[in-house]
Amino acid sequence: MHRNAAAKKEGKMRIRAFPMTMDEKYVESIWNLLKSAIQEIQKKNNSGLSFEELYRNAYTMVLHKHGERLYMGLKEVVTQHLEMKVRQDVLRCMHNNFLQTLNQAWNDHQTSMVMIRDILMYMDRVYVQQNGVDNVYNLGLIIFRDQVVRFGCIREHLRTTLLNMVMCERKGEVVDHIAIKNACQMLMVLGINNRWVYEEDFERPFLTQSAAFYKLESQKFLTENSASVYIKRVEARITEEAERAKLYLDESTESHIVEVVEDELIKKHMRTIVEMENSGVVYMLKNTKTDDLACMYKLFSRVKDGLKTIADCVSAYLREQGKLLVKEEETGTNPITFVQNLLDLKDRFDYFLIHSFDNDKIFKNMISSDFEHFLNLNSKSPEYLSLFIDDKLKK
Numbered sequence: 001m002h003r004n005a006a007a008k009k010e011g012k013m014r015i016r017a018f019p020m021t022m023d024e025k026y027v028e029s030i031w032n033l034l035k036s037a038i039q040e041i042q043k044k045n046n047s048g049l050s051f052e053e054l055y056r057n058a059y060t061m062v063l064h065k066h067g068e069r070l071y072m073g074l075k076e077v078v079t080q081h082l083e084m085k086v087r088q089d090v091l092r093c094m095h096n097n098f099l100q101t102l103n104q105a106w107n108d109h110q111t112s113m114v115m116i117r118d119i120l121m122y123m124d125r126v127y128v129q130q131n132g133v134d135n136v137y138n139l140g141l142i143i144f145r146d147q148v149v150r151f152g153c154i155r156e157h158l159r160t161t162l163l164n165m166v167m168c169e170r171k172g173e174v175v176d177h178i179a180i181k182n183a184c185q186m187l188m189v190l191g192i193n194n195r196w197v198y199e200e201d202f203e204r205p206f207l208t209q210s211a212a213f214y215k216l217e218s219q220k221f222l223t224e225n226s227a228s229v230y231i232k233r234v235e236a237r238i239t240e241e242a243e244r245a246k247l248y249l250d251e252s253t254e255s256h257i258v259e260v261v262e263d264e265l266i267k268k269h270m271r272t273i274v275e276m277e278n279s280g281v282v283y284m285l286k287n288t289k290t291d292d293l294a295c296m297y298k299l300f301s302r303v304k305d306g307l308k309t310i311a312d313c314v315s316a317y318l319r320e321q322g323k324l325l326v327k328e329e330e331t332g333t334n335p336i337t338f339v340q341n342l343l344d345l346k347d348r349f350d351y352f353l354i355h356s357f358d359n360d361k362i363f364k365n366m367i368s369s370d371f372e373h374f375l376n377l378n379s380k381s382p383e384y385l386s387l388f389i390d391d392k393l394k395k
Contacts, residue, residue, distance in 0.1 A: 027066055030057045034070070035077055037119065041112045042081045051119060059122040067127030074120065078140055082109070082147040090148060094157055099179040102158070105148065106186050113140035138192055145190040145197060158183065159201055163209050166244070170213065181248035188250050195252060203253055207260050210241075214264035221265070222272060226279035228292040231299050234265045238302075262303050270300065270309040281313040285352065293356035311366050314352075318367065321345055322374035346371055 037054050040046055061070045086105045093101035117124065117136040124135050134142060148154060162183060165175045187198035195203075214237070221230050238261050245254035266273075274281045274296070284293045300306030322345065329338040349367050357363040 027061065027064075027069065030061055031066075031069060031073055033057055034061075034119070035073060038074065038077050038116055039081070041115050042085075044108070044112075046115060051115075054119045055121065058120050062123045062126050067123055067131075070120070070123055071127060071133065074116070074136065075139060075143070078113075078116075078143050079147060082143055086144075087148050087151060087154070090154055094153070098157065098161060099176070099183055102149075102154075103179065103182045103186070106144070106182075109140065109144050113137050116140070141190055141192060149186070149190060150197075150201070155201060159205055162202055163206060166206065167209070167213070169244070170240075177248040184248065184250050195250070198250055203250075203256065206249075206253070207256055210257060210260050211264055214261055218265050218269055222269060227273050227276040227281075227284070228279060228289065228295065230273060230276075231292070231295045234261070234299060235295070237261055237265060266299060266306065267303045270303070270306060274309055274313045281310060282317050285314065285317055290352065290355045293352060294358075297357050297360070307360065307362050310357075311362050314349075314363065315366050315370055318345075318349060318370045319373065322370060323377070326374060326377045342371070342374065 034054060034057055037049050040049060058070060061067070086109065090098075090102050090105055114137070117140075120136050127133075128135050133139075149158065162180055165180055169175045184198065184202065187201055188195060191197040191199075217237075221233055225233065238258055241257045241261050242254050245251060245257055249257075276283070281293070281296070283289070284296070296310060297307070300310055322342070325338065325341050325345065328341070329335070346367070353359060353363050353367060
């Protein structure tokens with residue numbers, strides 16, 4: 001009796017092995033079923049498909065070691081669809097609704113790849129993981145990238161179209177922001193967790209074209225405008241480019257394009273701007289253009305050595321004014337007037353320091369150093385200061 005019970009127990013625990021081989025015709029029939037379903041999804045005829053049955057068939061193929069057959073078959077079907085149908089549709093619309101057609105193709109492809117990924121989820125979890133290949137969705141992105149977006153004339157036309165649209169907007173025309181934004185987002189996604197596609201196919205040429213544009217514009221602006229007007233125009237361009245990047249380019253482009261504008265409109269022309277005759281720094285100081293100096297300070301603070309360039313110009317003018325006062329004293333100005341004139345000059349530049357230069361240490365140290373320099377030019381300065389204080393105390 002005990003032996004019979006043990007035998008029964010053993011019988012319950014015995015599991016029948018799952019057959020690990022499949023008839024080649026059966027494999028072929030399962031693959032053809034899956035292939036047909038993938039093609040229907042690509043045609044947007046997926047309403048009659050049983051996703052559960054398709055998942056089970058894909059699962060069976062992978063389980064019986066036909067993962068590679070399924071993976072390579074998928075690659076072939078997706079490639080064929082993109083080459084023969086999608087690419088041709090885009091090529092037909094190169095000069096009519098190009099961005100809209102490409103965007104629609106991109107959206108349709110993403111939708112179909114999500115459905116295909118759901119059917120082939122088991123292949124993603126097992127075959128893809130074990131063999132270190134691209135998952136189903138990423139494989140679809142790569143094929144779309146290589147067979148459509150980066151295909152010869154499409155790639156070239158996409159870049160040219162986007163660059164032309166930005167240039168048109170810079171010149172005051174109205175452009176389709178959403179179309180540009182969609183294209184830029186697509187290029188970012190096609191890099192698969194990396195921005196290299198966006199960078200190569202749009203950003204680098206965009207920055208190169210922008211540098212050339214602003215190089216010409218800087219020459220035109222400098223010829224036609226005073227320093228204060230030039231500064232306001234540069235400020236407007238920087239704001240415009242930053243807003244453009246936020247609005248419809250990838251946001252990571254903002255710092256790069258702003259740097260290009262700063263280089264072309266400020267950095268390469270700093271001395272020219274500050275030394276502009278009848279409108280540069282000296283003119284602004286002479287005519288107490290406090291706000292214009294503040295605008296220049298703010299703008300130049302964006303670039304390396306910008307503030308030093310302004311400070312050097314302010315210092316040269318301040319030393320020149322100081323030397324004139326020392327010369328006046330040497331030709332007979334009375335000591336008390338000499339000290340008062342120096343203090344008035346100091347007050348004037350302290351006013352600029354606070355109202356134009358944001359009490360910046362560079363300017364603060366420069367003004368102190370320059371006044372020390374004037375006082376040292378006149379050996380009688382300590383005596384004159386003493387006389388000046390005496391005079392004030394007596395009043």
